[in-house]
Amino acid sequence: MAIIEVTDLVKRYGTHTAVGGVSFAVEPGEIFGILGPNGAGKTTTVECVEGLRRPDGGSIRVCGIDPQRDRGELTQRLGAQLQASELPEKLTVREVMELYSSFYRAPADWRRLIEMLRLEDKLGTQFRRLSGGQKQRLSIALALVGDPEVAVLDELTTGLDPQARRDTWELIESIRDRGVTVLLVTHFMEEAERLCDRLALIDAGRVVAVDSPAGLVATVNDTQRLRFKPSAPLDHALLTELPEVTGVERAGTQLVVTGTGNVLHAVTTVLARNQVIAADLRVEQTTLDDAFVALTGRTLEETS
Amino acid sequence: MNVLYRLTATETKLFFREPTAVFFVLAFPSLLLVILGFVPPFREPNPDIGGLRVIDLYAPIVITMAVGLLSLNMLPQLFAAYREKGILRRMATTPVRPSALLGAQLAMAVTLSVGSALLILAVARLGFDVALPDNLAVYLLMYVLCLLAMLTLGLLIGSLAPTAKGAAAIGSILFFPVVFFAGLWLPREQMPEVLRRISDFTPLGAGVQSLQDATAGHWPQLLHVAVMLGWTIVAGALAARYFRWE
Numbered sequence A: 001m002a003i004i005e006v007t008d009l010v011k012r013y014g015t016h017t018a019v020g021g022v023s024f025a026v027e028p029g030e031i032f033g034i035l036g037p038n039g040a041g042k043t044t045t046v047e048c049v050e051g052l053r054r055p056d057g058g059s060i061r062v063c064g065i066d067p068q069r070d071r072g073e074l075t076q077r078l079g080a081q082l083q084a085s086e087l088p089e090k091l092t093v094r095e096v097m098e099l100y101s102s103f104y105r106a107p108a109d110w111r112r113l114i115e116m117l118r119l120e121d122k123l124g125t126q127f128r129r130l131s132g133g134q135k136q137r138l139s140i141a142l143a144l145v146g147d148p149e150v151a152v153l154d155e156l157t158t159g160l161d162p163q164a165r166r167d168t169w170e171l172i173e174s175i176r177d178r179g180v181t182v183l184l185v186t187h188f189m190e191e192a193e194r195l196c197d198r199l200a201l202i203d204a205g206r207v208v209a210v211d212s213p214a215g216l217v218a219t220v221n222d223t224q225r226l227r228f229k230p231s232a233p234l235d236h237a238l239l240t241e242l243p244e245v246t247g248v249e250r251a252g253t254q255l256v257v258t259g260t261g262n263v264l265h266a267v268t269t270v271l272a273r274n275q276v277i278a279a280d281l282r283v284e285q286t287t288l289d290d291a292f293v294a295l296t297g298r299t300l301e302e303t304s
Numbered sequence B: 001m002n003v004l005y006r007l008t009a010t011e012t013k014l015f016f017r018e019p020t021a022v023f024f025v026l027a028f029p030s031l032l033l034v035i036l037g038f039v040p041p042f043r044e045p046n047p048d049i050g051g052l053r054v055i056d057l058y059a060p061i062v063i064t065m066a067v068g069l070l071s072l073n074m075l076p077q078l079f080a081a082y083r084e085k086g087i088l089r090r091m092a093t094t095p096v097r098p099s100a101l102l103g104a105q106l107a108m109a110v111t112l113s114v115g116s117a118l119l120i121l122a123v124a125r126l127g128f129d130v131a132l133p134d135n136l137a138v139y140l141l142m143y144v145l146c147l148l149a150m151l152t153l154g155l156l157i158g159s160l161a162p163t164a165k166g167a168a169a170i171g172s173i174l175f176f177p178v179v180f181f182a183g184l185w186l187p188r189e190q191m192p193e194v195l196r197r198i199s200d201f202t203p204l205g206a207g208v209q210s211l212q213d214a215t216a217g218h219w220p221q222l223l224h225v226a227v228m229l230g231w232t233i234v235a236g237a238l239a240a241r242y243f244r245w246e
Helices: A042-049 A071-077 A093-101 A110-116 A132-144 A162-177 A189-195 A213-218 A236-240 A263-273 A288-296 B002-015 B019-037 B054-084 B087-092 B098-128 B136-160 B164-182 B193-200 B203-215 B222-242
Strands: A004-013 A016-026 A031-035 A057-062 A078-081 A150-154 A181-186 A198-203 A206-211 A224-230 A245-251 A254-259 A278-284
Touching: A004 A042, A016 A042, A016 A057, A016 A198, A031 A042, A031 A162, A031 A189, A042 A057, A042 A150, A042 A181, A071 A078, A078 A132, A093 A110, A093 A132, A093 B002, A110 A132, A132 A150, A132 A162, A162 A181, A162 A189, A181 A189, A189 A288, A198 A213, A198 A288, A206 A213, A206 A288, A213 A288, A224 A263, A236 A245, A236 A263, A245 A263, A254 A263, A263 A278, B002 B019, B002 B098, B019 B054, B019 B098, B054 B087, B054 B098, B054 B136, B054 B164, B054 B203, B087 B098, B098 B136, B136 B164, B136 B203, B136 B222, B164 B193, B164 B203, B193 B203, B193 B222, B203 B222
Parallel strands: A016 A206, A031 A181, A031 A198, A078 A150, A150 A181
Antiparallel strands: A004 A016, A004 A057, A198 A206, A224 A254, A224 A278, A245 A254
């Protein structure tokens, strides 16, 4: 039985449809990702799940609760980490945790949370004196302080340096290990690939696909990509007429050839016949990014 | 109740971590009264103002100025900042409604304002022998009406201003005419007729006169009570109309 069920969710702002019929179901104990470019409707979708926005259509159930009908009960069982939400500047970490844990019926032990998030040295530090990563971790602590069944984390690692990002990923895994279902919003492929058990790919307010990262990659698995610098100018038609080749693109001094099957052998054969040497040749595996391109016809980077 | 108390305590703690705010809200009004009290002619009975001393007039003026400082210079900025920083939004994801946070800020403002007024009255009485209110109940009621009118005005500014900076700017710009008509530079008794007439219709002008009347043991004028209630209703309705959580 799904712990989060979103069915045909629609949300409009004026004439603009931000979310146009999104459906997905999250199983208890999984890390479920919502992946898509900026402006795809990811945040609007989770804000409806959190009960912060009233949907214009469709239905949402979180732990069997309708977020609009029973906000009180929802907030006891769903913890939310919002994008860009601050705290009073001069409140210390200890004061924040004491205050926010007092809001809940059965709060988690906030001291253990603070230890898990490695903020125990910062208890007496005011919010304004915390680093970006520390603020982010405090924000996670607040999302978990009510001991929720579901945690919604929105663009958690945006603005963090690579090390802090990797640390945060470990943290999210440890949250899941505590038995909390995690709904993770992200526009980082690498993050989704590394963390999510399953994910919904969202583009322009619609779900393009729901699957595991491996499953999504498998839908376009056949594709390979070759990158190389040709030693001499080369007529693209020589390559495009090959049955294995699906696309040829120029990227600076490099050629990028996509294809299926034994495309590597086919291309190198043509190059050899024309006395062209492929310098810096690299063969790239399919990624989630490729899956996104295959499913939407655009790259994440282009759109975001 | 427990949550409201905790939030109010936290807000008050935060207030006391801002030395500038503490000075202007709590210390400055009393200090101003002391400075005025050191001007010798202000301590002499003046036949032009019915035998009162200037310092007698300034006690209620300074009390309403403290109300103005709090409701125009502190509260709107606080309101707007909590919205701008997403603190209200975060609150909305917890079992506590964001309205509790606004309630806590208002409760803190009332407490600080009363504290400041008591301090001013004590300084006036002990330092300069200014008479305490003859009709304490009416005095208190008038004080509450004046405070309500100003706090709703502050809430309205906090609702309309897009940012904390904007709220601070609007608040300080409004502060000067509002305290001018309270008589801070020229007590109402010495104002030309036209100015006094305008002052009658401002929240602090009406407030000062009502406090003065209650001090002397008179009933305040109906006009002034109506003016304070009017400001409360109009500003309150507009604030409710334009208030945004985010």
